[in-house]
Amino acid sequence: MTVTDTGIVTVSASGLTLHRGGTAVLDDVSLRLEEGITGLLGPNGAGKTSLLRVLATAVPADRGAFTALGHDPGTAPGRLALRRTLGYLPQNPGFHPDFTAFAFVDYVAILKELTDRAARHREVRRVLEEVDLADVRGKRIKRLSGGMRQRVALAAALVGDPRLLVLDEPTAGLDPEQRMRFRDLITRAGQGRTVLLSTHQTEDVAMLCHRVIVLAHGRVRFEGTPAELTARAAGRVWSSPERDPGARAGWRTATGAFRNVGDPPEGADLLEPTLEDGYLLTLDDNGAEATAR
Numbered sequence: 001m002t003v004t005d006t007g008i009v010t011v012s013a014s015g016l017t018l019h020r021g022g023t024a025v026l027d028d029v030s031l032r033l034e035e036g037i038t039g040l041l042g043p044n045g046a047g048k049t050s051l052l053r054v055l056a057t058a059v060p061a062d063r064g065a066f067t068a069l070g071h072d073p074g075t076a077p078g079r080l081a082l083r084r085t086l087g088y089l090p091q092n093p094g095f096h097p098d099f100t101a102f103a104f105v106d107y108v109a110i111l112k113e114l115t116d117r118a119a120r121h122r123e124v125r126r127v128l129e130e131v132d133l134a135d136v137r138g139k140r141i142k143r144l145s146g147g148m149r150q151r152v153a154l155a156a157a158l159v160g161d162p163r164l165l166v167l168d169e170p171t172a173g174l175d176p177e178q179r180m181r182f183r184d185l186i187t188r189a190g191q192g193r194t195v196l197l198s199t200h201q202t203e204d205v206a207m208l209c210h211r212v213i214v215l216a217h218g219r220v221r222f223e224g225t226p227a228e229l230t231a232r233a234a235g236r237v238w239s240s241p242e243r244d245p246g247a248r249a250g251w252r253t254a255t256g257a258f259r260n261v262g263d264p265p266e267g268a269d270l271l272e273p274t275l276e277d278g279y280l281l282t283l284d285d286n287g288a289e290a291t292a293r
């Protein structure tokens with residue numbers, strides 16, 4: 001067990017490599033997770049889903065290894081032990097639309113080996129309550145809103161009170177109100193657990209995460225705290241009336257002025273950096289494609 005400045009390391013991966021279609025979608029990925037919520041940021045195709053699938057033991061890596069919660073998923077007993085304490089919310093949860101919320105979560109609970117019917121049903125009711133869906137548990141999934149469906153998927157991941165939660169873009173496609181609500185649930189779910197949350201929303205990371213990992217082209221480009229990622233943009237964000245042609249990226253803000261990131265010219269009107277600025281510069285500094293502006 002390793003103890004760092006911020007906490008106890010619960011997941012430790014080294015040299016994870018995964019090939020798909022002749023290319024390395026994960027290329028020598030080493031990382032560590034601690035109890036609490038870690039955000040996984042990266043552009044489309046960076047390898048986030050692939051990494052989550054490996055850590056959720058859905059696919060084995062071609063090379064490298066990891067341990068999670070003291071289990072070694074490289075062995076059959078270790079894999080089984082980890083799966084018993086793992087909750088995974090995949091990008092496409094694969095609902096059967098005619099199932100009710102209760103029936104879907106109950107089905108997942110059966111897969112998770114909760115064989116005693118009464119105890120299982122109690123657990124299903126508990127997790128549906130935890131995600132504020134007790135009132136609609138008898139409704140068919142096809143009749144639920146997108147936000148509610150995401151909460152059904154979170155409830156399924158929470159069955160059995162797992163110690164490790166792997167959440168693949170759970171806030172994607174949610175309206176701002178539902179996103180805030182979902183963030184609340186993730187904060188609650190993160191208490192006393194290790195959570196790895198992939199997202200395209202830098203605000204998710206700023207609001208929820210105590211650590212952040214940036215992945216691009218299958219490689220880890222940053223691993224640290226949100227404050228450290230933000231600090232990467234210190235002195236590298238400035239305002240100008242027109243887009244600065246020397247900027248790595250620049251965009252018009254609500255005030256009409258441009259926000260530029262990169263290497264500012266002499267005497268530039270420097271701005272307080274955000275986590276998004278630090279993220280964009282991290283991608284750009286590594287030659288990865290920054291989010292289109």
Ligand SMILES: Nc1ncnc2c1ncn2[C@@H]1O[C@H](COP(=O)(O)OP(=O)(O)OP(=O)(O)O)[C@@H](O)[C@H]1O
Nearest residue numbers: 020021025042043044045046047048049050051091
């Ligand atoms: N089975 C596969 N065959 C071929 N290529 C694949 C396969 N699975 C993934 N890839 C490729 O691997 C790369 C990483 O995909 P992955 O879904 O892990 O990225 P991501 O960061 O989750 O992307 P997004 O943010 O768009 O969900 C992509 O270029 C993808 O096209």
